[in-house]
Amino acid sequence: MSKKIWSWLALVFGILYFGLPLLGTLEFSLKMRRGVYSLDAYAAVLNDPQFRATFSYSVIMALFTIVLGVIIVVPTAYWVQLKYRRLRPFIEFITLLPLVIPPIVVVFGYIRLYNTSSWLPLTGSAMGTNILLMFGYATLSLPYMYRAVDTGLRAIDVRTLTEAAESLGANWLTIMTRVIMPNVLVAILSGAFLTFAIVIGEFVMAALLNRPAFGPYLQIMGANRAYEPAALAVIAFAITWACMGLIQLVTRFQKFSRVAR
Amino acid sequence: MSKKIWSWLALVFGILYFGLPLLGTLEFSLKMRRGVYSLDAYAAVLNDPQFRATFSYSVIMALFTIVLGVIIVVPTAYWVQLKYRRLRPFIEFITLLPLVIPPIVVVFGYIRLYNTSSWLPLTGSAMGTNILLMFGYATLSLPYMYRAVDTGLRAIDVRTLTEAAESLGANWLTIMTRVIMPNVLVAILSGAFLTFAIVIGEFVMAALLNRPAFGPYLQIMGANRAYEPAALAVIAFAITWACMGLIQLVTRFQKFSRVAR
C-alpha cells in the first residue's frame, strides 16, 4: 500500500518537475499582448528573417552531422560487437569523453589546430568553419548516437546473423545493407533525433566559431527580448516532439518491429 | 582482411578525433612563457581566488545535485522495474526530455514560476536561487542518472531478488538498503560522475540565475584570456579522469563486481 502511494507520488513529482516549467513558458509566450492570450510572440518570431536564416542553417548542419555520425558510428559499433568485444569498454569510454570534456575545450583545440596559419586552415573560409563545426557537433552527439546504435545492435545477435548471412554467400556490403542496417534503423533514427535536438540547441561551439546558428540567435533573443524567447522555446519543443512522433510512426510501420526494438 | 583494415582505421580515426584537440589544448596551455614550455598558465589559474571560489561552489552544488538525483531516480527506477513495467517507455520518455528541452527553457520557466512576486519566491534569496539551480542541474543530469541506474537494475533480477528477500521476512527498507542499493552502487556512482561533470561545466543556467559557478567563470576567462582557459580545460579534464579512476577502484574492490557490473 505505502509502496503504491510512494511510486505514484514519485511519478506525479516527475511530471510536475518537467511539466510546470514547460507550462509556465507556454503560458508566458501567449501573453505578449497585454491582458489577453495571443500568438503575437509567435508571429514576431516567425516573421523574423534572422530566425529563418539561423534555423535553416542549423537544420542543414544537423542533417550533415547526422550523416557523418551514422557513417562513423554504425560500422565502428558493428565491428566492436563482431570482432573486438574486448575493445568495447575502451570504445565506450571514448564515446563518453564528449560528455566530460567541455565543448569549449574541443573548440579551442580545433581553433588551435586548424587556424589560418596551420597545415589545414579550415577556419579561413566559411565552408571550412562549417565543416569544423559539423565535426564538433558530431563529437557532441557521439555519446547518444553510439549508445543508441550499440543498444540496437545488442538487441539482435550481430555475430550469428553475420555468420548466417556469410554461410549463405553474402559479402560484407550485402550483410551491412540488407541485414544489419535494416535491423538497427529505429536505433539509428533515435540517435539521429537526439543529434538533431542537440545541434539545434547548441550555443558554445557555434558562438565561438562565429557561425550564424540557431543557438546563438536564441541566446541573443533571450538576453534582449521578453516574450519571443518563450515562443522560440515552445517552437523548439514542438519540433522535437514532432521528430519523436515520426520515429514512433516509423516503428509502427516496420512490420518486424517487435524484435527490432 | 579488408574488414580488419577498416576497423582499425575507424579506431585510429576515433582516437585522433578526440585525442588531437586535447593534445592541442594541452600543448597550448604550456606555452604561456614565450619560447619554452612552462606551467605558468596553471599557476595563474590556481592562484586566482575567483577560480577557487567558483570551483568550490560548483563542486558543492554538484554534490547536492547528486544526492537529490539519487533520491529521485533510484526508487523511481526500482518501482518501474518492479511493478510498473508498462510505464517504462513513458518514464524513459520523460527522462529524455531534458535532452530535448534547451536548458534556457527550463530556466525561463523557473524564473517565471518562482520570481519574487510568485507564491514561492525562491529567486528572492541566494539560498533559494541555489535550490532552484540545484533542481535545474538535477533536471539536466536526469537522463544520465536514470539511464545508469536503470541499466544497473536491469543487470540484476530486481523482481525475483525482491521476492526472495520478502519471503525471508525482509521489509521494504531492508530490501532497498541491503539488497538493491549495494547491487547498483557502481551504476549510481557512474551516474553521479556524469552528473558531476555536467554540473562543473554547465554555463547557461548558472549564468541566467546569476550564480558564481565555474561554468560562467570558464566562459569569461575564455573570452578574455589566451592561455588560462586552455589550462582550465586541462584541469577540468584531469578531474573527470580522476573521478573515472575512482569508480574503477570501487568496482575493483567490490568482490562481487562481476555480477554487479
Next chain:
Amino acid sequence: MAFLDLSNLQKFYGTNHVVKDFSIGIEKGEFISFLGPSGCGKTTTLRMVAGFEVPDQGAISIDGQDVVRLKPNQRNIGMVFQAYALFPNMTVAQNVGFGLKIAGKPKDQIAERVTEMLALVGLKDFGARYPFQLSGGQQQRVALARALAPSPQVLLLDEPLSALDAKIRVSLREEIRNIQRDLGITTIYVTHDQEEALSMSDRIVVMHDGIAEQIGEPFEIYNKPASRFVAEFVGTLNLIDATVEDSSTGRVKVAGQHLELGRSLEAVNGATVSLALRPETVRLGRIADGDQTLTGLVEEVSFLGSVVRIKVALGGNHIVLDTFNRTISKPPSIGDQIEVSFPSESVMI
C-alpha cells in the same frame, strides 16, 4: 483440515481467468507437485501461497491459520526460484543467514545454523564465496539452504531445476527429495517436467487451464489417468483406431487383426474407438500367454541409448514401442515383419 489448505482459489489477470476453483489439502510433511504445461496456472497458485499474488476468491490456511491477508514477509514460507535469486552482493554464508538476521537472531546462532544448512546441501566449504563463483547447480543448492535456514512451515519450489543441465537436474532432484524427507517439511513443487514430478512427489496435481485435472500418487497418475489430457501430458501414448466387433466381450479389429480386450465396451458394434497404449507396455514378440498380439512392419528404429524405440506400421495405424537396449543383440531393421504383444489390461480406451 489439512496442514496446508487451499480452498476454491480463483485468480483473474484482467479478463484472463488463470486459476479457476482450485482446492487441495496438503498433509504435514507431504511433497506435492503441481504439474502442467505453461499457462496452466500452476505458478500463479504457488505465488498465491507465497503471498506474491492475492487470490480473487478462496482461502489459504497454514496450520489452521488463515494467511490470505498476510504479506509474504509474514507467512514464514521458504521459496526457491527458477533463477536462483541469490543476492549477488552477499557471500554464500550471508545469503543463507539473511533470513535469520532479519529475524534478529544472535550472531553465533546464525553462524551455527548457516554451517548446518551448508553441510546439508553439501557445500560446507563454500561459505566465503560469492554467488558468481558458483555453478548453477551449486547456486540452486545455496538457494535451497537459504530458504530452509529460518525453518519455514512450508517450502515452495518454482521450477527450481529447469535452468540446469540434464545430468545435474537428475542428481539435484534426488538430493532435494532426500533433504525434504529428512526434514519432513511440507513442500509444493511446481514443474512442467513429468519425470521430475513422477520421481519426486508423494502426490501430483496435474493442472490444465486453471483446473486440477487429477490429484493422485505418481503411479496412479501415470497408469490410471483420469482424462485424455492427463494421459497425453504424462508420458507418451499410442493411439490406434479399432472397430468394435463385439462390445460385450471386448472384441475389436485393428488393421484386419483381432484383439480380445476381455471386458465390455461402451461403444456399439461397428463403431470406431481409439485404443491408447503406453509404448513400454508393448513388447517385441509373443511373451506371456494371455497377451494380445499384432503383426506389423518395422517403420522406424531409434536407438536412444538405454531404450530402443521402434515404430511399427499396422495398416493405417502406428504403434511405437520401447524396448531396452541389449548389449548382445542388435534391434530389428526397418522393413522387418514383427509381432508385438501387450496385456489386454494395459489398453486404455
Next chain:
Amino acid sequence: MAFLDLSNLQKFYGTNHVVKDFSIGIEKGEFISFLGPSGCGKTTTLRMVAGFEVPDQGAISIDGQDVVRLKPNQRNIGMVFQAYALFPNMTVAQNVGFGLKIAGKPKDQIAERVTEMLALVGLKDFGARYPFQLSGGQQQRVALARALAPSPQVLLLDEPLSALDAKIRVSLREEIRNIQRDLGITTIYVTHDQEEALSMSDRIVVMHDGIAEQIGEPFEIYNKPASRFVAEFVGTLNLIDATVEDSSTGRVKVAGQHLELGRSLEAVNGATVSLALRPETVRLGRIADGDQTLTGLVEEVSFLGSVVRIKVALGGNHIVLDTFNRTISKPPSIGDQIEVSFPSESVMI
C-alpha cells in the same frame, strides 16, 4: 579420399589447445554427430568446416577440393545455428530465399524453390510471416529450409535443438533426420545430448578435450565404448567394486556373493576391479538361466513414468537398475530384499 575430409586439424585460442589433431573422413550422404561436453572442441571443429575459424594446422577438403583458404561465403555450405539466426527484418519467404537471391537466381526460380523448401519443413503457409511471429520450433525449421535452399554440399548443424522444449526437440530431431535422409545431404551435427546423437546419426564422434575419443555407429558407441570417458558420458553406468578370485575363469566376489564372468581377466587374483553395468541390462529377479544374480536390499525407487529406476544396496556398493513400468504391478518397496540378474556378457570392466 572421403567426400568431406578433415585431416589433422589443430586449433589454438591463445595458449589454449582447443582442437588437437582431429581427423575424420565423411562419406557423401552420411549423418555424423560430434558429441561431447562443452569445451571439448566440437563446435570449434564445426566452425572450421564452415570457415568461421581458420585451423592452425591440418586440411579440410570437400569433394576433393581444398577449402581451408576459402571464405565462408565461398564454401557452399548450409549452416543452422542454435539461436536460429533468422533475419528479423525479412519474412520467412525472404529468409529462405536469401541465399538464392545472393546467388543471383531469377525471381520465379527463387519463389519456386522457397515454396518447395517450406513444404519440406511443413511450413507451407508461413511464407509471409515474420520470424517473431513463429514459435522456436518453427523458427528452427525455417532456418533449416534457409540453409538447404541453395543446395549446399554440406549441412552443418550447431546444437540446433538445445534452445527448444523437450517434446518439440524429439519431434524435430526425427524431422531433421528424415529430411536429411530424403535429400541425401552430407551432414555434421554438433550436440552435447547423447540421446540426440544416438537416435539420429549414422556415425558418432565422441569428443573429449580436443580429441576424438571414439568414432563409430551409435550401437557400437553405446555398447562397446572405447574408453571409460565414452562409457560414462554416453549413458548411465553402475560401477561396482569386486575382488578377483580367479582371473583365468573370471570369478569375482561382490559383497560376499560370487559372479562368474566367463572370461579371463587381466587383473591378478585378490585385486579389486570395478565392474561397469548399464542400468537397463540389470533385471529384477532371475530370468534367463545363464544370468548372474546378486541379492540386495532396495534402497530407493524412482518412478520416472515409463521407466522405474531402482537402487539396490549390495554391501558398500549400489546397483541402479531400470525396469519398465507395468500397468498392473506396483514396483517393489524400499527395504525389500530382491534378486537382480544380468548376462555376464554385459559386464564391462
